[in-house]
Amino acid sequence: MPEQPASSDRLTYLDHAATTPLRPAARDAMLPWLGERFGNPSGDHRVARAARQAVDEARDAVAAVVGCRPGDVVFTSGGTEADNMAVRGVHAARPGPVLCSAIEHDAVRNPVRAVGGTTVAVDARGVLDLDALGAALTPDVTLLALMTANNEVGVVQPVGDAADLVRRRAPGAAIHTDAVQAATWLDLRAAVAGADLVAISSHKVGGPQGVGALVARPGTPLRPLLLGGGQERELRSGTHNVAGIVGMAAALQAAADERAVVAGRVGALRDRLAAGLLAAIPGAVRTGGAMGVPRLPGTLHLCIPGIESEALLFLLDEAGVCASAASACASGAHQASHVLAAMGIGPELGAGALRLSLGWTSTDADVDHALRVIPAAVAQLRGAPARPAEAGLGPSGPAPEAPRAGSRIASLSAAQPPTTSSRDLSAEAPQR
Amino acid sequence: MRVLVAMSGGVDSSVAAARLIAAGHEVVGVTMKLWGGESDTGCCSVSDVDDARRVAQQLGIAHHTWTFTDDFDRGVVDPYVDAHRRGITPNPCIECNRHLKFDRLLRRADAVGFDAVATGHHARIVTRADGTRRLARGADGAKDQSYVLYVLGQDELSRTLLPVGEMTKAEVRAEADALGLRTARKPDSQDVCFITSGSGRRGFLGGRIELRPGRVVDAAGCELGSVDAVELVTLGQRRGLGLPGGGPPRYVVDVDVPAATVRVGPEPDLLCEEVALERMVWSVAPTAAGCVSPIAAQCSAHGPPRAARIEPVGDEGALVRFVRPERRVARGQSVVLYDGDEVIGGGIAA
Numbered sequence: 001m002p003e004q005p006a007s008s009d010r011l012t013y014l015d016h017a018a019t020t021p022l023r024p025a026a027r028d029a030m031l032p033w034l035g036e037r038f039g040n041p042s043g044d045h046r047v048a049r050a051a052r053q054a055v056d057e058a059r060d061a062v063a064a065v066v067g068c069r070p071g072d073v074v075f076t077s078g079g080t081e082a083d084n085m086a087v088r089g090v091h092a093a094r095p096g097p098v099l100c101s102a103i104e105h106d107a108v109r110n111p112v113r114a115v116g117g118t119t120v121a122v123d124a125r126g127v128l129d130l131d132a133l134g135a136a137l138t139p140d141v142t143l144l145a146l147m148t149a150n151n152e153v154g155v156v157q158p159v160g161d162a163a164d165l166v167r168r169r170a171p172g173a174a175i176h177t178d179a180v181q182a183a184t185w186l187d188l189r190a191a192v193a194g195a196d197l198v199a200i201s202s203h204k205v206g207g208p209q210g211v212g213a214l215v216a217r218p219g220t221p222l223r224p225l226l227l228g229g230g231q232e233r234e235l236r237s238g239t240h241n242v243a244g245i246v247g248m249a250a251a252l253q254a255a256a257d258e259r260a261v262v263a264g265r266v267g268a269l270r271d272r273l274a275a276g277l278l279a280a281i282p283g284a285v286r287t288g289g290a291m292g293v294p295r296l297p298g299t300l301h302l303c304i305p306g307i308e309s310e311a312l313l314f315l316l317d318e319a320g321v322c323a324s325a326a327s328a329c330a331s332g333a334h335q336a337s338h339v340l341a342a343m344g345i346g347p348e349l350g351a352g353a354l355r356l357s358l359g360w361t362s363t364d365a366d367v368d369h370a371l372r373v374i375p376a377a378v379a380q381l382r383g384a385p386a387r388p389a390e391a392g393l394g395p396s397g398p399a400p401e402a403p404r405a406g407s408r409i410a411s412l413s414a415a416q417p418p419t420t421s422s423r424d425l426s427a428e429a430p431q432r
Numbered sequence: 433m434r435v436l437v438a439m440s441g442g443v444d445s446s447v448a449a450a451r452l453i454a455a456g457h458e459v460v461g462v463t464m465k466l467w468g469g470e471s472d473t474g475c476c477s478v479s480d481v482d483d484a485r486r487v488a489q490q491l492g493i494a495h496h497t498w499t500f501t502d503d504f505d506r507g508v509v510d511p512y513v514d515a516h517r518r519g520i521t522p523n524p525c526i527e528c529n530r531h532l533k534f535d536r537l538l539r540r541a542d543a544v545g546f547d548a549v550a551t552g553h554h555a556r557i558v559t560r561a562d563g564t565r566r567l568a569r570g571a572d573g574a575k576d577q578s579y580v581l582y583v584l585g586q587d588e589l590s591r592t593l594l595p596v597g598e599m600t601k602a603e604v605r606a607e608a609d610a611l612g613l614r615t616a617r618k619p620d621s622q623d624v625c626f627i628t629s630g631s632g633r634r635g636f637l638g639g640r641i642e643l644r645p646g647r648v649v650d651a652a653g654c655e656l657g658s659v660d661a662v663e664l665v666t667l668g669q670r671r672g673l674g675l676p677g678g679g680p681p682r683y684v685v686d687v688d689v690p691a692a693t694v695r696v697g698p699e700p701d702l703l704c705e706e707v708a709l710e711r712m713v714w715s716v717a718p719t720a721a722g723c724v725s726p727i728a729a730q731c732s733a734h735g736p737p738r739a740a741r742i743e744p745v746g747d748e749g750a751l752v753r754f755v756r757p758e759r760r761v762a763r764g765q766s767v768v769l770y771d772g773d774e775v776i777g778g779g780i781a782a
Contacts, residue, residue, distance in 0.1 A: 310496075318544075380544075
């Protein structure tokens, strides 16, 4: 059964960093491959050749956007596989110390942890600390993973500077950059120029979910994660996801073609949203500081003291605003953000984290709606009179909930005549 | 009303949600993520969250997962470990109800605009002529959970709904079956949710506190046996004490954790005439509870009611005088006081 309609008719989607709507160009490119066209690109007949041609042309398009040779592109099932392949594949080919920044996505952080790697600190703005990198770089390091831009706070990382440092201190090391978030917004040809390995994900740029790519420059030591038919130059076995690959290429191309215009437009929307929220919500903090940090144009990350993300996101959802606290696990529960911790943001301020991420479909009306809804929701969570402390729960007891709306108890007793009990409730329920 | 139903992924809360919807309430489902560590099932595993979400989808309501792991650690797990360290027998389910379901969750629900929280507990809430509410035993005596809910005061009772309290477990399962809910035949959860069947209580506690071997002695102090972990021994225990066979059964009658000594004795040594309670929660004014007529004191989750008179002591204490000598109650266990089917209060054995 579909969910009951939300109480708000208007839907404002501000979670483009989680996934962004499919671009028409991607859909159009895919449709034939979901209909009359088909084929296994590895075969030796006309149907296979046609599919192979589609994959090859997609590879050309991806290479043009990333700034690499078509032969460097390895299609994968998504960004996570590409990150895993970079970390585990380099480590398998050339075992040795592995480094990554302290703010990597779990798709990098967890494989780095699995191969016994260590993290390098970022500063309070969320930018990699190059001095800390210098100190951590021993000549035997085999891999540095540094994301192009962070998925939670949107801060762009100094991949080129870090790469220069690695080339000097650990000439044998490969440099991997997770460009999953950056791909929509930055000219990858420049942003990832210093990297040997680049991970991208289709659905973050407006392509279909379940497809991505790892770009591996020639000579990068790399072993496959999957063994099988030897597709993708023996690096990624498995029949190609032709429709997905074609859709990803079209989405990347569309994003690149309109990048300058969309980045300018969305950046302006984001700035208006930021200014409006910071003005309307007392105490709200722009995570990483207000000025002087290069950020992706679509991302706005705030820490709002005195509230909890889960409660705020609930109210926003009810009002038709889809947002995120940026970090979720398989059960859908929120976890404390390692990114905020690495930036020195304590659990108290971090508890009120809010990530609003705009994208290619965002409009002025979205910003207007968010500016109406978000400050009001924060005020509801903050505004009610504090509930008296519960007996028997000293300082070691559970943390205080956001103050509750005081009118609710009254409204409940008013709605419930004195005779109401669970007995009555059950009696009302039809026996089916 | 706007009702938030706490969905554990079990059949009771699934049917609770369905009944609230059928009764015309505006219903949203939530599953609390309480425990970050290993779990067999309990309230916290991904598969239970999946079941809760799938039932919510079936019913056409929104479902959220809220994380209260830090609160659960502070309010339930840490006190559980600390109690064992001190040789006290804790009841973590009661503390979870006290601190999580009917405090943390209730306040969150209130903050985001719900009128009430519902759960799938087998107990009832009855409203008396004077407008006060009382918790009462569920219709299914074998599944009654009023014992673990005695911590609800008037404020909590006034904002809580227990939609399956009038039903037997069989009726709940039949209704779930009739509605085609995927949880209809899911087994009941039994054990403490953060203790796995693999490593058990010993494995869980052993990783957190030092478990020390202890001597087992009789009343005269003669050593009769030994235990691996004095922190795991409970009053009334008969087995696992390393005692030689034969003779009348002997029971643990005292656990002295600092001295690592367990004293055993015959059954009469276990009997007592009264038990002092602390951290009392009253559903009615203590004076009204009175010592006029005997009430029933229940000393474990499914233990028999024992006739007793009750005497309030100070603001937060009470003395329970049994009408006949009864088995002593382990420190840390809750004693819940009933007037007929209705809970009038409860506290923790001191």
